[in-house]
Amino acid sequence: xxxxHRRGARLRLAVAGAATxxxxxxxxxxxxxxxxxxxxxxxDMGYADYGGGPSPxxxxxxxxxxHGSHLTTAAQGHRGHTDDTGRTTAARSVTSLVAxxxxxxxxxxxxxxxxxxxxxxxxxxxxxxxxxxxxxGPAVHATVGQLVQVRLVNExxxxxxxxxxxxxxxxxxxxxxxxxxxxxxGTGKSHVYRFVANQAGTFWYHSHQVxxxxxxxxxxxxxxxxxxxxxxxGTVDVVALLHLYDGARTVNGREGDVRVAARPGxxxxxxxxxxxxxxxxxxxxxxxxxxxxxxxxxxxEPSPVRDTAVMVTAGGRADIEVTMPEDGSPVRVxxxxxxxxxxxxxxxxxxxxxRPARTLDLLSYGAPEPIGFDxxxxxRRFTYEIGRRPGFxxxxxxxxxxxxxxxxxxxxxxxxxxxxxxxMRVSNHSGESHPMHLHGHHAVVLSRNGVRATGSPWWTDSLxxxxxxxxxIAFVADNPGVWMDHCHNLPHAAEGLVxxxxxxxxxxxxxxGGEAANEPE
Amino acid sequence: MRVVYKVLAYLVAVEVAVQAAVMVFxxxxxxxxxxxxxxxxxxxxxxxxxxxxxxIGFMAHGINxxxxxxxxxxxxxxxxxFARVPGAVKAAGLVLLLVAVQVTLGLSGHDIPALGALxxxxxxxxxxxxxxxxxxxxxxxxxxxxxPRLGTAG
Numbered sequence: 261x262x263x264x265h266r267r268g269a270r271l272r273l274a275v276a277g278a279a280t281x282x283x284x285x286x287x288x289x290x291x292x293x294x295x296x297x298x299x300x301x302x303x304d305m306g307y308a309d310y311g312g313g314p315s316p317x318x319x320x321x322x323x324x325x326x327h328g329s330h331l332t333t334a335a336q337g338h339r340g341h342t343d344d345t346g347r348t349t350a351a352r353s354v355t356s357l358v359a360x361x362x363x364x365x366x367x368x369x370x371x372x373x374x375x376x377x378x379x380x381x382x383x384x385x386x387x388x389x390x391x392x393x394x395x396x397g398p399a400v401h402a403t404v405g406q407l408v409q410v411r412l413v414n415e416x417x418x419x420x421x422x423x424x425x426x427x428x429x430x431x432x433x434x435x436x437x438x439x440x441x442x443x444x445x446g447t448g449k450s451h452v453y454r455f456v457a458n459q460a461g462t463f464w465y466h467s468h469q470v471x472x473x474x475x476x477x478x479x480x481x482x483x484x485x486x487x488x489x490x491x492x493x494g495t496v497d498v499v500a501l502l503h504l505y506d507g508a509r510t511v512n513g514r515e516g517d518v519r520v521a522a523r524p525g526x527x528x529x530x531x532x533x534x535x536x537x538x539x540x541x542x543x544x545x546x547x548x549x550x551x552x553x554x555x556x557x558x559x560x561e562p563s564p565v566r567d568t569a570v571m572v573t574a575g576g577r578a579d580i581e582v583t584m585p586e587d588g589s590p591v592r593v594x595x596x597x598x599x600x601x602x603x604x605x606x607x608x609x610x611x612x613x614x615r616p617a618r619t620l621d622l623l624s625y626g627a628p629e630p631i632g633f634d635x636x637x638x639x640r641r642f643t644y645e646i647g648r649r650p651g652f653x654x655x656x657x658x659x660x661x662x663x664x665x666x667x668x669x670x671x672x673x674x675x676x677x678x679x680x681x682x683x684m685r686v687s688n689h690s691g692e693s694h695p696m697h698l699h700g701h702h703a704v705v706l707s708r709n710g711v712r713a714t715g716s717p718w719w720t721d722s723l724x725x726x727x728x729x730x731x732x733i734a735f736v737a738d739n740p741g742v743w744m745d746h747c748h749n750l751p752h753a754a755e756g757l758v759x760x761x762x763x764x765x766x767x768x769x770x771x772x773g774g775e776a777a778n779e780p781e
Numbered sequence: 782m783r784v785v786y787k788v789l790a791y792l793v794a795v796e797v798a799v800q801a802a803v804m805v806f807x808x809x810x811x812x813x814x815x816x817x818x819x820x821x822x823x824x825x826x827x828x829x830x831x832x833x834x835x836x837i838g839f840m841a842h843g844i845n846x847x848x849x850x851x852x853x854x855x856x857x858x859x860x861x862x863f864a865r866v867p868g869a870v871k872a873a874g875l876v877l878l879l880v881a882v883q884v885t886l887g888l889s890g891h892d893i894p895a896l897g898a899l900x901x902x903x904x905x906x907x908x909x910x911x912x913x914x915x916x917x918x919x920x921x922x923x924x925x926x927x928x929p930r931l932g933t934a935g
Contacts, residue, residue, distance in 0.1 A: 272865070273863075275862075276862035276863045277862075279859075279862045279870075280859050280862055280863075283855070283858060283859060284855075284859060287855070472829070473829075476828070476829050476830065502824065504824065504825065504828040504830050504832070505830065506830045506831060507825070507828060507830035507831045507832030507833070507836070508830070508832070509820070509824075509825065509832075534824065536824035536827065536828055537824070537827035537828060537829070538822070538823030538824040538825070538826055538827030538828070539822075539823045539824065540822050540823065540824040541822065574823075574824070574827070596820065596822045596824055596825075597820030597822070598818075598820065648888065650851075650884070656848070657848055657851065657852065658847050658848055659847050659884065659888060691888050691889065691891045691892045692891055693823075727891075727892055728892070749827050751827075751829060
């Protein structure tokens, strides 16, 4: 009886142990499988997706989902072509993709980054980061075609910094993504960025090292590229950069209104820059307006609208043009709330207008014009499907974003060759909206949820893809490199909503992690 | 192990109560902030800064709900294998199932608010099931103690 009982107890224990292994075993396996190495190249992340285009032969790598490991070894990776002899030929390094090194700079700026406590004009004290002693950092101004040279000095920001030129299609080496196009600039070090400002428009710059933290705390500033021709008399140009410091909404670092003088009849261009992680509406009280540019690209034949709000995507820009009323009454450009920019001639006493119920749909705004390529004859067709599911992200359990059903880092590497016409369907079933940002390129929106774009070509670098929405976009692969294609709700990027676009024959020597402690998200 | 099981089960119940508390804390803070002139839009919602101090309630709710509680529920299930409490495995399994349902409903609520309402109701079910699991050993104390005696008698 005693033996029987002992045997029973042992059996029970064995069953309990087996059940524990059955429950925890797979979880422990998934957990350890999700752990990232101390240093890795983004080129070894996930799987190559050739989008139906040619893959280098012989295929160096599994081309579809469902392969065993999500971090391949360097030899198996996309590091270079393998020629007929099986020898791996050297790839072009991203560090060679620069602006003409022999050309002298037209615009030279030095930006010194510090970790410090600083005061907003309203007196609020912020513990964050500054560029040349202030946040937002100084506006960088250039005329189209000028070569801009920015020396970034990291005086005291721990963990290193970079600068990314958001929306400017710079050469890859100047893209400022830590661990992909450069090493983070440690304290006491500096880095020089050089690029030609080849498109007139509104842009901004921000750190792309631990960006979800460094951008929030102030490492950012506006970048404005103006056309070569001088603006006609009676035009006013104003930047309105939205940023929240410790939850306080500011425009150009000011809480409350920014006041700008404008005479009756003046045409005022308000360059709204959303540096936040969520979209914000902008609208105008007191006058009709035109949306003259989106994401640094002019809208073709924008018609005047009123009682309509414009949604400004996180990371995106919207240039709003207002003609000042002849009667001298002021105009209020609202940015997300009662505050914003007040344009005044005789007074700044512009009453707040409630947010209009109507929202401008860029799919049908403005007039069509040729886009310069035929998206129907695409060389590559990619899918960027955003979802969400439970799992482990570098060992942390949670409910994380997925790309094409896979958790980071098992995400697609979108492979293209130079001059390819690329189509991408970006769809979102994740329960939340995502502002998707492709580095180094502007893409044109072809359709949303199957409805074709009928307005001005909608060129974008920061596209809000709402939950349940699907956008077809297209672009020409004309800027070789390794480019991030990620969610600009920056904490989402840190939660794994990151993929890359990579040109064949291009490789990066930089690694995420490693000695420079690169952490782009 | 029975104590561990019991403590974990009660912990789930306590955590559900914490979840309810921090959510309303955050919501009340939001209401007060808007009342004082604060404006909420997506840019504020997604900002990791704190427009109002009670926003920490929302953050705590998310981390607690998506990471901490699922881990506790999982450990509860494992402890139930060893607890030698009649029905413990079933009760712990029910708790884990309701936790999974709860996380799903919570996230779906972002998209379909009506599912958010079910999230609130399911919280009550989860709370009850956690208490039910914790109190499974009541009334079985005698047979449980009787076991060794049986052994020695045999």
